[in-house]
Amino acid sequence: MSILVYTESWNGSFRKSTFEAVSYASETAKLLSTDVVAISLGNVPNEELEKLGNYGVNKVISCEKINKEDAESAAEIMHNLINDSNIFIFSNTYSAKMIAPRLSIKMKAGLITNIISLSEDSSLLKVKRKAFSSKAIETVVVKSEKAILSIAPNSFKVIENSGMCEITKNDTIKTGRITVEGQETSSGKISLSEAEIVVSAGRGLKGPENWTMIEELADLLGAATACSKPVSDIGWRPHSEHVGQTGKVVAPNLYIAIGISGAIQHLAGVNSSKIMVAINTDPEAPFFKAANYGIVGDAFDVIPKMIEELKKTK
């Protein structure tokens, strides 16, 4: 009755969200006095797989010939590897969102997404999740015998100890019905949903040419960049940066909102950030009601000063 966890990799390496899911799995395993088995898809070198031991994985099954982009095959192999396990843990990433629903039907397992807490109860799985675009927290109970829990990124601390894990390979080959024809990834950039710091700007920036200072600030902080909806609608920034109720939901440690008014739909996607900073010329801007720190001032004056200050502390 091991706890299973999907350890997603990108180009052969794991990211923070993977270690969050693994930490969550091992805390759950402790609660239920059992061990953790990880399933990895695609080519991941052994030294990377070994790292999982440090986060509590006892055994990893590496399915090198299954592509995570191929959710059909991924769900099938996971289902084949389940044995008598009842609990499967995911991090709520793009590929998890394709695989987990399929797997839940195969297992007839209750699926809970956007989870932000460990089970409150070891006999019945009872967890908290974000709902209503982060305007509410819902406590959900699993009714079925089996469960799939998908963890919201940046909501669970990575717990690292040194440890070892056994590595086994599974050579199953499968291909699903979706053909990948090309991929475009902005390599080197920090992924928005995983970022610990997000620098976000809105219509107050006046035009796309003014994002140079936003990017410079983000670089200095090791932050990802984001924007409000109208900014992506007018095409000043790519849609992938749009955060809010109808865009991406983010929960970084620090969210800096520059020239963003703080409309309810914008706040819905960002208000689970731990600390929020608002920089806005209008002292009445609603963002100041939600922020922890604020500067009433002109972005074109304040941002260059912030950059200067940060350069000093480097």
Next chain:
Amino acid sequence: MNIVVCISSVPDTTSKINFTDNNSKFDSNGVQFVINPYDEFGLTKAMMLKEKYGGNVTVITVGDISVEPVMRKALAIGADNAVRINTSPLDSYSTASAIANYLKENEIDLIIAGKESSDYNGGAVPGMIAELMNLPFINACIGLEIENNTARLIREIDGGQEKVSTNLPCIIGGQKGLVNESDLRIPNMRGIMQARSKPLDVIEPESNENLVESNIFEKPDAKNACKLIDANNVSELISLLQNEAKVI
């Protein structure tokens, strides 16, 4: 082309969210319901595909009679007919099973759902329908072209996007990008008049089984008052972020 668009009726994005019955139920009192914003992109895309290739657009939802105004709105935007499966959805599984059970009986080329609904944010219904109906599923879809029997799609992935293709029939989870925000259709007077006489079938579900259960709701903790820092003292902000909030 036979296109089905899954529609979720959700609180308007400006709604204040409250709960009743000891915080166990969403309080719909005074709340305006709208078509789930992600589904709006799918509905407009379906209309465009129909205009290009001919065919039929069906909108489907699971819900009690209170969701009918939202279905009428979808008909006014241009869908040909609507189906309401008459039960209150209990979880993603109950919703997906109801839809899949009904659609199994039909010849369908394409099912378009939203990548998630903006109320419970489960994001699981379209993927579950895919598995129940044994269809390929493309989520977070930001581009779709149909060429004969092939769907060419662009989907968002972590840190980028991906071009994929698959054969019809298939199911997609849509979002902004599937069509542009500025191309979104809104009902006009003629559409609203026509919608009144378009069929809205009410179907009784075979069963309504759920695997997870909502227990209780709470609101996130209120933030403390905002600490304002003078615009001429930016170094103080940096120092507060370093030493007080400890986030940089």
